[in-house]
Amino acid sequence: MQTQYSLKKRLIIYISIFSIALGCLLVFSAYRIALEEINEVLDAQMKNLAERIALHDPEPVKSQFDQMRHYHEEDLFVDVWSYHEEDHSQHHLNLLVHPVQKAGFYTHKTANGIWHTYILPLKDYQVQISQQQSTRQHLALELAGSMFIPYLLFMPFVIWGLSWIIGRSLQPLDDFKTELAQRDSHELSPIQISHHPVEIAPTIREMNFLFERILNAQQEQRQFIADAAHELRTPITALNLQMQILLKQFPEAQDLQNLSKGLIRIQHLVSQLLSLAKQDASILELETKQPCSLHHVALNCVEQLIHLAMQKEIDLGMERQEEIFLLCPESAVHSILFNLIDNAIKYTPKQGMINVSVFEQEGVAVLLVEDNGPGIAPELYEKILKRFYRVHHHLEIGSGLGLSIVDKAVERLGGQISFTRSETLGGLQVRVSLPMQ
Numbered sequence: 001m002q003t004q005y006s007l008k009k010r011l012i013i014y015i016s017i018f019s020i021a022l023g024c025l026l027v028f029s030a031y032r033i034a035l036e037e038i039n040e041v042l043d044a045q046m047k048n049l050a051e052r053i054a055l056h057d058p059e060p061v062k063s064q065f066d067q068m069r070h071y072h073e074e075d076l077f078v079d080v081w082s083y084h085e086e087d088h089s090q091h092h093l094n095l096l097v098h099p100v101q102k103a104g105f106y107t108h109k110t111a112n113g114i115w116h117t118y119i120l121p122l123k124d125y126q127v128q129i130s131q132q133q134s135t136r137q138h139l140a141l142e143l144a145g146s147m148f149i150p151y152l153l154f155m156p157f158v159i160w161g162l163s164w165i166i167g168r169s170l171q172p173l174d175d176f177k178t179e180l181a182q183r184d185s186h187e188l189s190p191i192q193i194s195h196h197p198v199e200i201a202p203t204i205r206e207m208n209f210l211f212e213r214i215l216n217a218q219q220e221q222r223q224f225i226a227d228a229a230h231e232l233r234t235p236i237t238a239l240n241l242q243m244q245i246l247l248k249q250f251p252e253a254q255d256l257q258n259l260s261k262g263l264i265r266i267q268h269l270v271s272q273l274l275s276l277a278k279q280d281a282s283i284l285e286l287e288t289k290q291p292c293s294l295h296h297v298a299l300n301c302v303e304q305l306i307h308l309a310m311q312k313e314i315d316l317g318m319e320r321q322e323e324i325f326l327l328c329p330e331s332a333v334h335s336i337l338f339n340l341i342d343n344a345i346k347y348t349p350k351q352g353m354i355n356v357s358v359f360e361q362e363g364v365a366v367l368l369v370e371d372n373g374p375g376i377a378p379e380l381y382e383k384i385l386k387r388f389y390r391v392h393h394h395l396e397i398g399s400g401l402g403l404s405i406v407d408k409a410v411e412r413l414g415g416q417i418s419f420t421r422s423e424t425l426g427g428l429q430v431r432v433s434l435p436m437q
Helices: 007-055 088-093 133-169 171-181 198-249 254-280 294-311 330-347 402-412
Strands: 077-082 104-110 113-121 125-132 290-293 315-321 325-328 353-361 364-371 416-421 428-435
Touching: 007 077, 007 113, 007 125, 007 133, 113 133, 125 133, 133 171, 171 198, 198 254, 290 294, 290 330, 294 315, 294 330, 294 353, 294 364, 325 330, 330 353, 330 364, 330 402, 330 428, 402 416, 402 428
Parallel strands: 315 353
Antiparallel strands: 077 125, 104 113, 113 125, 290 325, 353 364, 364 428, 416 428
């Protein structure tokens, strides 16, 4: 499995390595340049010294080299020796060089290292000015090192500056990530390319094309569900009316009663599918937001469903009611309360009780629906919000979409939904919290 990496860290590491390698190259170049300059200056000095010695009728001189001493660039070894007095066979043991015919610079190796020597041959004498090659190399290395030390001292500040520059340069990527993270899960509008660098413009274009394809696919799916639900509603309603006529003529026919229940379930399913399609299509968000009275919406839902409650002899009413106004689509709040009360009626036994409350608590509007039905196990609270999931599917006719529609509407209003056991009635208590602003 390939691990993820940070582009910013990788750039900093690579640039740091490159900077160090560049520093080493600079040191080597400075060393070579310094060595050439030192050779040029000291060579001129050695030549000048040898010519001055030759002009003043030199006496034989033999230099002494101390292996334990550290010599500097100003230390030169002067030897003046006669061709007739020296034993040439022992020249390799000291600094003396075999007689040469032409004046110039020579390099020779002895037991004490490599030497750079200027030799000026005279008639009877040979003048030679010698210097250790390592002395010049050490001087050049010191000069190059003195140039590299400031480089090393400034390197942390350079790396910090590069890190800051890289961070600022990559900031548009972080802004782009933040923009995507702040988007709603259903937000598929195109990303504005003009707000981002040209380097990530191709990526943004491809993402916009992807958003467009996803949006088209979702719209086609929603349109299909809405069209199918709308087209099925009329014939199913007609079939249901005809079934009611048949039941009046044959009230004892069990098959007709079962068929009537099936038609009622299909009619309810179609109605829920149409409502769900509207929720998915974000119709609620497109509606003009006006002040909505939660108290009046709750009373309206109770009035619309009171006949279903009366059929089961259920005591349905408002337990606590406060006048609360929210700036939101009224249809969204109506969809929430209608489906919650409808579900409560389905699963509350005959002669049961359902209480609906609307009040403000800790700065939020609270919609509360509780009953004395069988309730739901806490481990199923998350599952019942899924589409087509039903806990007591054998008890009542339903589609398993009611709570999914409620959850979708609550999400669009920026609220929260929670399930607990009712302390007063003992059944299920559904609490919907909506922001006041």
